[in-house]
Amino acid sequence: MVSLKDIAKECNVSPATVSKALNDQSDVSDETKTLVREVARKLGYFPNSSARALKTNRTYNIGVLYADEAQSGLTHDYFSYVLDSFKRGAESKGYDITFINGSKTRPGRMSYKDHCRYRGFDGALIACVDFYDPEVAELVNSGLPIVTIDHTFNGHSSILSDNVKGMRDLVTFILAKGHRKIAYIHGAKSAVTDARLSSFFKTLEEFDIHIPDEYIKEAPYRNTRIATQMTEELLSLKNPPTCILYPDDFSCYGGINAIKERGLSIPADISVAGYDGIRIGRHIEPKLTTLRQDTERIGMAAAQQLIDLIERPRTTIEEQIMVEGEVYAGKTVKNLNTRRQS
Numbered sequence: 001m002v003s004l005k006d007i008a009k010e011c012n013v014s015p016a017t018v019s020k021a022l023n024d025q026s027d028v029s030d031e032t033k034t035l036v037r038e039v040a041r042k043l044g045y046f047p048n049s050s051a052r053a054l055k056t057n058r059t060y061n062i063g064v065l066y067a068d069e070a071q072s073g074l075t076h077d078y079f080s081y082v083l084d085s086f087k088r089g090a091e092s093k094g095y096d097i098t099f100i101n102g103s104k105t106r107p108g109r110m111s112y113k114d115h116c117r118y119r120g121f122d123g124a125l126i127a128c129v130d131f132y133d134p135e136v137a138e139l140v141n142s143g144l145p146i147v148t149i150d151h152t153f154n155g156h157s158s159i160l161s162d163n164v165k166g167m168r169d170l171v172t173f174i175l176a177k178g179h180r181k182i183a184y185i186h187g188a189k190s191a192v193t194d195a196r197l198s199s200f201f202k203t204l205e206e207f208d209i210h211i212p213d214e215y216i217k218e219a220p221y222r223n224t225r226i227a228t229q230m231t232e233e234l235l236s237l238k239n240p241p242t243c244i245l246y247p248d249d250f251s252c253y254g255g256i257n258a259i260k261e262r263g264l265s266i267p268a269d270i271s272v273a274g275y276d277g278i279r280i281g282r283h284i285e286p287k288l289t290t291l292r293q294d295t296e297r298i299g300m301a302a303a304q305q306l307i308d309l310i311e312r313p314r315t316t317i318e319e320q321i322m323v324e325g326e327v328y329a330g331k332t333v334k335n336l337n338t339r340r341q342s
Contacts, residue, residue: 002045010039062090062306063121065100065112065139067129076222077250077278078293079128082149085299086125093307100124112139122310125149125302131191145309147302151191157309157318159302163192166291166325167199170245170273173289173327175207178336179243179271183215185230185255187247196275200245212239221247224254231255235262235270242271243333249274249281249290267334277328289330297323 004015011018013032020028021036064083087097100115109115112135116124123145129136131151140146140153148158174182184200187193204211214237217230227246234241235258246252252274256266264270266286274281277292301321308316 002040002043006043007036007040007045010043011035058122058310059120060095061119061121062095062097063100063116063119063124064097065124065126065129065136076128078248078276078295079149081295082127082299082302085296086303087299089300089303090307093303095122095307097125111135113142113144116142116144123147123306125306126151145306145313147306147309149298149302152320155318157305157320159298159305159321159323161192161293161298162322162324163195164199166275166293167196168203169325169327170275170291171200171203173329174243174245174271174273174333175203175209177271177333179333180209181215181239181241182209182211182243182245183217183234183241184211184245185217185219185227185234185247185251187221188218193247215241219247219251222250224251224257227251227254228258231258235259235264240270242336244270244272246272246274249276249278249288252281252288252290267332271333273330273333277325281330282328286331288328289333290328291325292328293325294323 004018008015008018011032013036017028017032018036018040021033022040024033064086066079066083090097098119098121100112100119101109110118116139121144124139125147126136126139127149131148131153137153140148140156146153146156148156150158150160150163152158152160171182182204184197186197186200201211215234217233219226219230231244231254234244244255246255252272255272259266259270259272266272272289274288274290275293277290281288281290301323305316305319305321309318
């Protein structure tokens with residue numbers, strides 16, 4: 001194994017100078033840094049992670065707790081893009097990421113907290129889990145630097161997609177198209193669902209619009225089967241809605257299938273809108289109207305906040321960072337105003 005002494009001998013400098021050059025310290029000239037790095041590369045030198053950990057008291061490894069209850073894994077469109085952005089942000093700062101074992105059926109498994117300690121993680125990102133699980137609470141309160149996605153724990157940092165503004169913007173867009181009979185198939189109980197549902201009702205209330213109870217349905221996120229069932233129930237009403245909102249873009253396509261099976265056309269006969277802004281929705285005709293969440297900013301903000309907590313714990317404020325999305329107009333919401341004017 002190539003050592004610092006080997007590089008120092010080849011460059012005719014001291015091992016201390018080699019160390020400083022490889023760590024980009026300011027008291028070594030750029031010329032010496034270039035020489036040392038070229039020789040290190042030529043000799044096949046790789047820094048020893050264990051030695052680095054002893055020196056810096058860090059492993060430069062971040063744990064990611066991701067346990068999607070829908071069993072969609074990393075094919076979950078929203079979280080896959082968030083985690084990809086987070087990974088790139090962490091790696092740009094010299095950190096690796098490792099997934100924390102989320103399977104509770106694995107024999108001899110450790111708790112989330114114990115797994116983090118066993119791996120020596122410097123910090124952890126928590127996304128898409130049952131945030132009310134006692135093991136999650138144990139990890140959050142373990143003293144390890146923690147950042148959560150779309151859920152807030154008192155006294156801890158979180159990165160939140162602005163679901164209140166997002167839903168308000170989406171509903172306002174649909175109202176501007178002349179719709180007044182708007183149904184909402186919302187997701188299962190969660191902080192995200194509560195925020196969106198409250199914003200949905202509040203926005204309609206501001207426009208003095210009453211929505212009957214039968215227009216409100218529930219379907220788990222990314223569940224096309226139940227979204228299809230709820231859509232059929234809405235279409236069977238004596239006074240059906242003119243527009244249906246779905247908990248996410250993926251489940252929206254379950255509703256679209258139900259609509260097409262009835263021989264109805266979108267948006268001519270009925271309008272639909274999703275939530276998330278998955279890429280495929282912009283490539284299938286008609287292009288899906290949706291609220292596009294800024295997964296790039298969410299992931300990058302999570303990486304920066306967590307690394308700040310790791311490297312500068314005394315000066316980094318635990319805070320909730322809100323990231324806004326934007327309405328993607330698409331072509332699945334009909335403009336009813338032209339019909340009224342005629």
